[in-house]
Amino acid sequence: MTTAIDQTKMDELAEIAVEVLEIEDDEITPTSMFVEDHDADSLRAIEILARIEKKYKVDIPQAELPNMVNLQAVYEVVARYAGWQA
Amino acid sequence: MILEHAELKRILPHRHPILQIDRVVEFEPHRRIVATKAISGCEPCYADLADDADHRFPTSLLVESMGQAGGVLWLHSAALSGEPPAGTLILGSARDVTLTGAAYPGDVLRHVVELDSVKGENAFMTGETWVGERRIATVGSMLAVMRADDALTPAG
Numbered sequence: 001m002t003t004a005i006d007q008t009k010m011d012e013l014a015e016i017a018v019e020v021l022e023i024e025d026d027e028i029t030p031t032s033m034f035v036e037d038h039d040a041d042s043l044r045a046i047e048i049l050a051r052i053e054k055k056y057k058v059d060i061p062q063a064e065l066p067n068m069v070n071l072q073a074v075y076e077v078v079a080r081y082a083g084w085q086a
Numbered sequence: 087m088i089l090e091h092a093e094l095k096r097i098l099p100h101r102h103p104i105l106q107i108d109r110v111v112e113f114e115p116h117r118r119i120v121a122t123k124a125i126s127g128c129e130p131c132y133a134d135l136a137d138d139a140d141h142r143f144p145t146s147l148l149v150e151s152m153g154q155a156g157g158v159l160w161l162h163s164a165a166l167s168g169e170p171p172a173g174t175l176i177l178g179s180a181r182d183v184t185l186t187g188a189a190y191p192g193d194v195l196r197h198v199v200e201l202d203s204v205k206g207e208n209a210f211m212t213g214e215t216w217v218g219e220r221r222i223a224t225v226g227s228m229l230a231v232m233r234a235d236d237a238l239t240p241a242g
Contacts, residue, residue, distance in 0.1 A: 042237075043178040046208045047229055054203070062206050 005030075005075065006084065013052065013074055020047045030072040048074070058082040087113040089158070097162050098154055099175055103130045106151035107158070107197070115163040118200045121155035127191040142188040148195065148223060152213045153177040155197040157230050160209040163201070171207050173232035178208070182226025193217045199228075207232040 014028055021028075021038045034040035034048075045065050052074070053060055060081045068074045078084070089097070089110035098105065112120035125143050132141060157175050164170050189195055199213040209230045215223040 043176075043229065043231065046205065046231070047179065047227075050203060050205055050208070050210055050229075053205070 009078075009084065010071065010075055012055070013078065014071055016051045016055070017048055017071060017074070020044050020051065028071060030075075031070050033070050035069070052078055056082050089113065089162070094158060097158050097165070100154060104150070105154070106147060107154045110155075110158060111196075113159070113162070115166050116201055118198070119155055119159035121158065121197045121199070123151050123195040123197070125189055125191050125193050125195065129191070132191065141190055143190065143193070143195075145183075145185060145223075148189070148215060149180050149183060149225065150177065151195060152197045152199060152215055152223070152225060153180065153228060153230060156199040156201075156209070156211040156213060156228055159199055159201055159211070160204065160230055171232040173207065173234045174238060176231050176233055178229035178231045180225050180228045182224075184224045184226075185222065186224070187217065187220050187222030189215075189217050189222055195222075202227075 010030070014025070017034070018025055018028055021034065021040055021044055023038055028038070032038065034045065045068065049060060049062070049065060049068070052058070056078065058078065058081050060077060064077050068077055087110070091108055094107060094110065095101070095105065100106070107121045107123050110119060110121045112118070131144055131147060135141065161170065161175070194217065196216040197213055198216065199211050202210040202212055211228045211230065213225045213228055214221055
C-alpha cells in the first residue's frame, strides 16, 4: 500500500529528522536510510518519534519504531496514526 | 518534598565523584524538580588545572548535573507511582544548549528541570541552571532513557 504524499507534511518530517540526525537538508531523501546512511541509533529514533508526536499531537506506539527506517516509512506510519487522508 | 544527598544515592546509580547533584529542594512528581549542586575547588576537575587557567565549571559536567536532576525527577516520580523503569540510566541527548553565564568554585548551581513527556523507557525534559539570580544555562530538550543491560553492547 502506498500513501499519496502531502509535500508540506513530508517537508516538516524531513525538518525534524534533519535536526535530530544533525545532518544537512540535502543529505536526506525519502528513501535514504536513517541507520545505514545517516548513522542513527535507537536514541535518535525515539527522539524523532517524540517530536512527531508532539508536533502532530498523535500517539504512535514504540512498536512502530522498527518500521520507521526512512522518511517515506515515517510518513506512512504517521499518516496511519494521524489519519492523514490521501 | 526535599531529598537529601543520601536519598539521591538510592534513586541514582551515580557515585562520587560523578554524582553531580547535592540536594533536591523542590519536587513536584511528574512535573518539575529544583536541585542544587555546590561547586567546590576540591572537585576533581580542578585537580590538575594550572593556577592561571579559567576555573569555570566545565559545561560537560554542568549538563551532566542538570541531567541527573532530570533523572531524579523521572525515576523518583515513577517510583512514587509504583512503576519504576528497569535498566541502566543513560543521558541520551541534550539539545539547544545555551550558555548565558558561568559558574566557579564557591557557586551553588540550581537546576530547574521540567518533565515534558515520557514515552516508554524514555523521558524528555527541558531545563535551566541558575546561580543566584543569574540564569547561566538552558537546555531546550534533554532525553534520559533506561536501557536493559543486554541492550548495551559495545560499539563495533
